[in-house]
Structures are given as structure tokens and as C-alpha cells.
Amino acid sequence: MRDFVDITEIDRNIIEHLFEMSDMIINRHMHIRKNNILDGKNIILAFFEPSTRTRLSFEIAVKRLGADALTVVGEEAVSLSKGESFGDTLRMFDILGDLLVLRHKYDGAAKYAAEMVKIPVINAGDGKNQHPTQAIIDLYTVYKRLGQIDGLNYAVVGDLRYARTAHSFLLALTHFEPKNVYLVSPPQLKPSESLIAELRERGLQFYLSENLEEVIDMVDVIYVTRIQKERFPDPEEYEKVKGSYRLTYEMIKNRKDIIVLHPLPRVDELDTRIDNTQAAAYFDQVRNAVPVRMSVVAWSAGVEL
């Protein structure tokens, strides 16, 4: 049984193994019917922050694997709202569950949980830090669409300071050999110094840019993120940058070979006219979420398919 909390600790071999498991799940249609792989297991889905796609796809993944999904949504659903500590809540999950899927508003919450409990912990998003299962979905989508991850040029666009999906995607890329990676954001939303140092140490070849149009012709994959309004300490700062870095249909209409990723939800950073083009890969990401999360849950539970 293994934790899945930090994408830097999930190496390339494991990622490729998860891709193979996901392929197998799709080829055998395991993601659209119930299986008995984790029969009798109680999997706790504790979502202390709002979530739609991640929670739904985890719930479906757990049920398709044959386990019971015990979902806790919001702090008011457990005794945290009565003053119980997070530590005690985790101890309770440890006793009652066989595996914990955790989303929490604090950075590092999943790592702390993994230290506290004996059951495996899967990070379903911790504050602005990481969202490692989304990174596997994103890379799997690139791999299925373009047949490779190595050797491609990437632009990661938008909120690189607060978007955990962008952080995890970039850190996941460090396990591969992308050609060039362009980090495109307004100055206020540049990656933190800590993330830049981490990417540099891990050998990623990247360039910082403030102009999306300047890099668009050089990339194969554009990863667009939402401006994270809820994580801005100052609402005025949010007002200054919202709506910037919008990817429009005109910007990609002549590019037949490009794909556009977005972890969703989107606000106005992604032109809806892109939805019906070949470039749109973001609904593939949603489609891939269940088989990939089935793979992660099975891997974390120590089960081979």
C-alpha cells in the first residue's frame, strides 16, 4: 500500500505503469461497469474544499473498483466544525477506512495526513500546493493525443502562483524530457521562487514569459489555468488580472497540430469556440479522469489489475 501525495515522489516508471493500467481499464471497459477488485474496502473521500470533477470522478472510480465510497464533504460534515482537530479527524478516518482520498485548503495537508495515518493517502488537492492525480490525467491525455510526452514544447498559461494543477503538471514534466516549457503569466501570478528553484534543480528547461502570443507558435501543448480568485489575499489584485491571458479561437485556428488542456472549471480564460475544434483536449481530460483515478486508487491500495 502506497501514498500518492507528492508528484515529485511518483517517478516515471510509476507514471508509465499508471498509463498502462489506464489503457487496460479502457480497453476492457472496466471504467463503465462494476468490478470486484477492491470488494469490501471502505474508501473515505474527505473533501474539505469544494470540488465537482475530482470528487465525482473519484467516487465513480472507487465504485467501479468495487469498493464502498464513504464521502465527507465540507468541514461541517465532520466534527471539525465542533472544534475537533484535523489530527483527530484523521485518526478516526484511519480506524474506519482502508484508504483516504483527501482534499484540503491547507498546503501540505495530504503529506501531514500521510504521516498521521497508516492507511494509504491520495492527495486530491492541497491548497495551492499540488494536485498529483490531475497531473497524471493531464499527462495521460497528452500521451493519448500526441503519442509522446518527451520532445514536445509546452506552454503553461495563467495563474502559475496559485494554481495547484499547474504546479503538479510542471513537476510531473520533470520526470520526462520535454523540449522547452514556457511559463506564461502576468507578473503578479508568476511561479513562486520556491517552485522556480525546484524546477531548475530538477533540470526542467523553462522560460518565463508574459506574452502568450509570443510563444503560441512554438508549442505543441497549451495548458491553460483559471485565475484562482479564492486564493488571492487581496481582492483588488484579482480584479487587476482577471480576464488577462485569454486563449481565443483566432490564436489557434491555423494550428492543426496543437492541443489545448485545461483542468476545468474555466471562467473566461478559454474561448468556448475552441470547444468544437480538434485542439480541445479538456473534455478528454474529464473523460480520462475515471480510468486514471481507478489506476491510482488500485496502485495505492497495492492491487494489480
Place this chain on the structure above:
Amino acid sequence: MSKKELKVSRIKNGTVIDHIPAGRAMEVLRILKITGKEGFMVLIAMNVYSKKLKGKKDIIKIEGKFLSDKETAAISLVAPTATINIIKDGEVKEKKGVKAPTLVEGILKCPNPVCVSRIERENISSKFIKVSENPLTYKCVYCGTRIEESDIPKYLNM
């Protein structure tokens, strides 16, 4: 006393912290929570020449005080070049350099206000791992936020 010897009184029982980078003696005193009101005899020399450091250094001598492991670890973070001499009956009984630990627990406060280690009521001990020796840099085990050598005094949680 020869001309080259430093004109600072000897202590009989206590600790001499030598080779502190110039200007950091006050940080070391802050770690040791020495304000001068404790009653220890404390001698401080600042910006004196050091052959070893090829420049200036600070020295602190404290009568009647011996350092805990936690205090020594914290000193290593703000004064990585320091040497600690334990004096008993006027003799140097032990002389050791400090080494910034690979893992630092409960000594640094994470600069990230939304790090899980900052939730006050949870009382989670902070954990940092060393990612660089020069400049000394630590990374929060939970959220990945880094603290560089020049910022370490700001985030000491002693």
C-alpha cells in the same frame, strides 16, 4: 597575554561560541533567549579579526550556561561557521563545530501562511530538509516553501 590574544575575560564554567559570522551575535543571543536579565555573565565581542574566517567574526562567552541540542541546531542555521567550546574548571573540555542538520524539526516557522504546519490549534511541528549547503537553504517538507540563509533568522521559531 600576547598582543595577538583577544582581550576578553576567561570564563570558568560555561560555553564559548566562537567564529560566529560577523554581525550575527545578537541572533545567537536571541536563540538562547539571553537578554542580560538572566544573571549569567555574558561577554560579547563583535567584528573582531578571525584568521580562520579570513575576516571579521563575533564571539560570545557565557558563564554557567550549556547548550541544548535544539539550541545548537538553531545556532548552526544562523551561524554555520561557529565553533562551540565547553569550558569546565577553566579548561576547554570539548570543542566542536556546528553542522546545519539535514532535517530541522520545530525550529523554523514556514513562511507560507497557509502551510498545514501553520494551523495554530493543530500544533504540528514544522519540518524542513536541507536542499543546499551554500547558500544554506531549507525546504518545508509539507508545502515545499524554501528559506534561504539570509532569511533564516526571520523564521526562527525558538
